[in-house]
Amino acid sequence: MxxxxxxxxxxxxxxxxxxxxxxxxxxxxxxxxxxxxxxxxxxxxxxxxxxxxxxxxxxxxxxxxxxxxxxxxxxxxxxxxxxxxxxxxxxxxxxxxxxxxxxxxxxxxxxxxxxxxxxxxxxxxxxxxxxxxxxxxxxxxxxxxxxxxxxxxxxxxxxxxxxxxxxxxxxxxxxxxxxxxxxxxxxxxxxxxxxxxxxxxxxxxxxxxxxxxxxxxxxxxxxxxxxxxxxxxxxxxxxxxxxxxxxxxxxxxxxxxxxxxxxxxxxxxxxxxxxxxxxxxxxxxxxxxxxxxxxxxxxxxxxxxxxxxxxxxxxxxxxxxxxxxxxxxxxxxxxxxxxxxxxxxxxxxxxxxxxxxxxxxxxxxxxxxxxxxxxRFNQELVDVEQKLETYAYKIRPTCISDKAVDIAPQCRLGAPNSNKTALMIGDSFANHYWGFMDVLGKRAKVSILAHSTSSCLTLPGIYLYDWWHFKDKVYAACHQQTKRYYNLIRKNHFNYVILGQIWPNYYSAKVIHRMGDERSLTLGKKRIAAALDRALNIIVQAGSRPIILDTTAIMEKNFHECFYRHIKQRQPYDSRQCQFNLRLGEGDIWMIRLFQKMQAKYPQLVIIDPKQVQCELGICKADLDGVPVYRDVGHITDYASYHLGTSYALQHANPLTSG
Known part of the structure; x- marks a missing residue:
């Protein structure tokens, strides 16, 4: 041409x-x-x-x-x-x-x-x-x-x-x-x-x-x-x-x-x-x-x-x-x-x-x-990588799913051979608490069976609609797996049942009981409150002590850029440059009040708030001894989870030693 x-x-x-x-x-x-x-x-x-x-x-x-x-x-x-x-x-x-x-x-x-x-x-x-x-x-x-x-x-x-x-x-x-x-x-x-x-x-x-x-x-x-x-x-x-x-x-x-x-x-x-x-x-x-x-x-x-x-x-x-x-x-x-x-x-x-x-x-x-x-970088990065690798729980990623599955018996932490038992369920934020609860479980000699369902509010009797990548439909696997969890609670009579979630994320209109339900934030809040009440009642009726794991501080959007900038540019690091002020949103505040209300109804309920050790005086740590607290969009590293658990055990009574 x-x-x-x-x-x-x-x-x-x-x-x-x-x-x-x-x-x-x-x-x-x-x-x-x-x-x-x-x-x-x-x-x-x-x-x-x-x-x-x-x-x-x-x-x-x-x-x-x-x-x-x-x-x-x-x-x-x-x-x-x-x-x-x-x-x-x-x-x-x-x-x-x-x-x-x-x-x-x-x-x-x-x-x-x-x-x-x-x-x-x-x-x-x-x-x-x-x-x-x-x-x-x-x-x-x-x-x-x-x-x-x-x-x-x-x-x-x-x-x-x-x-x-x-x-x-x-x-x-x-x-x-x-x-x-x-x-x-x-x-x-x-x-x-x-x-x-x-x-x-x-x-x-x-x-x-x-x-x-x-x-x-x-x-x-x-x-x-x-x-x-x-x-x-x-x-x-x-x-x-x-x-x-x-x-x-x-x-x-x-x-x-x-x-x-x-x-x-x-x-x-x-x-x-x-x-x-x-x-x-x-x-x-x-x-x-x-x-x-x-x-x-x-x-x-x-x-x-x-x-x-x-x-x-x-x-x-x-x-x-x-x-x-x-x-x-x-x-x-x-x-x-x-x-x-x-x-x-x-x-x-x-x-x-x-x-x-x-x-x-x-x-x-x-x-x-x-x-x-x-x-390729300075010794600091090598040390960080080694610490992250040393504290990594290799089995943890296999103990989370977005499908209804049986819990693998190897998904245990704490003291695996102990007669005192606990079940930890929730979403991916429960999964990132492995190190935290492993510390408490070992110190209290409690065997903790742990499993999570991604982006799932593991409370009975509800569905999440138009949630995550489930567009215009219910997250059916979440509902089915939650039923499995509570059947397990009724059957096994654990000493403790631990609920871990990124709680404020579920402060929404997307919580329903069945298809066709009207959806609004007001109705969503009522359904969450009723579902949590029902969950705690099932746990207590099974002879277990309920424990709610509150959410860690939500990661700042630019955290990874902030933390790793000094390594990429080969400059010294000051931990103060990435720490941030604790900010509680409307969902956080509503959930705190709901937990307080449930604690009044169920005196045996224990609330564990990791922010008490992560965010002392309202200033949240972005690293622990130079190792980043967060690993991705908001989940904490196994290193941070373990060390926050250690700090919590030193400063607070171990909830797994009571009840």
């Missing part, structure tokens, strides 16, 4: 959208649509190349893939090399493990599925610090390169002059599957091939149709091209199109891109839009677009990982380095190494595809085996 400068102009538009969006420019809150523009262009270009070669009877799969590999892989591998060096310099052990796995998945062209698995969303804040996140689209492109040429070849051989009908049939089918995927799993559609295939097929269809489409005269072409370009800019400026993306906005973006490709074929110099897209400066950005895409996110992610404030100066430097690296990459890697496409395809596959796959897989395995190589 003949070179079209306006296509490079469209690439420039796409990469400008992406750069401004990833750079945090508020004027372009939906600049991610640039990826959709790239996908349509890719579908158009590879179909144009393959279709023309088929018409000329010169098409060769080996030549096609050889050219693609030498066009894309050299700069791609250079960026992975540089990103790997940066990750080894700056990334903490758990983050280096994630990075190494992402590098391996990227060279294997499976990064989109990997990031779909490990991130809650492409737009989640934590995604901003993954240096190879943007490789999801390159992985998806390679998946298309493996599929689309085969489809075009097969359709051409079977349909030949009716190729367009086969492609359009596939287009409508793939759009249907994309639409259904967006409706069923809106939070997991962004990265997936099934959601994006139709975008490439739209480019493929215009490539085959283009010779048969009419050439517009100047005025309608001018009007249509300006309208299409304006509409793309308008969509990029919208802030409400994220849900379920790629959605109908993605379809509109693809249609507008197809329109501009068609109008460009009418003569790129014919319209103002064509002249702008074909101008030397815009085309130059388009020529750099692949390298710009490769480099920009690595730079942005590393800056954000280091918690560097993005001032105007810092952002200017981020964009400057992006363009400098992109130009050098394009000038000295992309352009010269395209000549490698004359080499044997098997040599190309061996050295440019297989060797990187083997190397990154081995690197990933090595990093995982060596626990993220904490020794």
């Amino acid at each position: 003949n070179y079209r400068p306006d296509i490079d102009g469209l690439r420039a538009l796409a990469i400008i959208f992406i750069l401004l969006y990833h750079g945090g420019m508020s004027l372009i809150p939906s600049g991610f649509i640039g990826v959709d523009i790239f996908f349509v262009i890719s579908g158009f270009l590879i179909t144009s190349i393959i279709h023309q070669a088929l018409l000329d009877d010169t098409f060769s799969f080996s030549q096609f893939y050889n050219r693609r590999i030498w066009r894309l892989q050299p700069a791609f591998l250079l960026v992975i090399l540089v990103a790997t060096i940066l990750a080894f310099l700056f990334f903490l052990p758990p983050d280096l493990i994630i990075y190494a796995k992402s590098a391996s998945k990227s060279t294997f062209f499976n990064a989109n599925n990997y990031f779909n698995k490990i991130t809650s969303s492409y737009f989640a804040p934590i995604s901003q610090q993954l240096p190879l996140l943007h490789f999801w689209s390159l992985a998806l492109e390679w998946q298309i390169y493996l599929i689309l040429p085969l489809i075009i070849f097969a359709l051409y051989r079977t349909l030949k002059h009716h190729l367009i009908w086969g492609l359009m049939g596939l287009l409508f089918l793939s759009f249907y599957f994309s639409w259904q995927s967006a409706l069923a799993h809106p939070e997991h559609t962004y990265y997936l091939l099934i959601s994006r295939f139709y975008e490439f097929l739209m480019g493929a269809c215009i490539a085959v149709l283009l010779p048969k489409l009419p050439r517009l005269t100047r005025f309608p072409a001018e009007l249509l091209s300006i309208s299409a370009l304006t509409a793309l800019v308008w969509i990029a400026g919208q802030s409400n199109i994220l849900q379920g993306y790629p959605n109908h906005y993605a379809l509109l973006v693809c249609c507008l891109t197809v329109c501009l490709i068609w109008l460009g074929a009418c003569g790129s110099k014919q319209t103002l839009t064509g002249r702008v897209l074909s101008s030397k400066s815009v085309v130059f950005i388009g020529l750099l677009s692949y390298s710009l895409y490769l480099w920009h996110w690595v730079i942005f992610a590393v800056v954000r990982y280091q918690n560097i404030s993005e001032t105007i100066l810092v952002k200017t430097l981020m964009f400057t380095f992006t363009f400098v690296f992109a130009y050098c990459s394009w000038r000295y890697v992309e352009k010269p190494l395209r000549r490698g496409s004359s080499r044997n395809v098997y040599q190309t596959l061996a050295f440019v595809v297989c060797v990187p796959i083997i190397f990154t897989f081995a690197l990933s395995h090595w990093v995982v085996v060596h626990h993220g190589l904490p020794q």
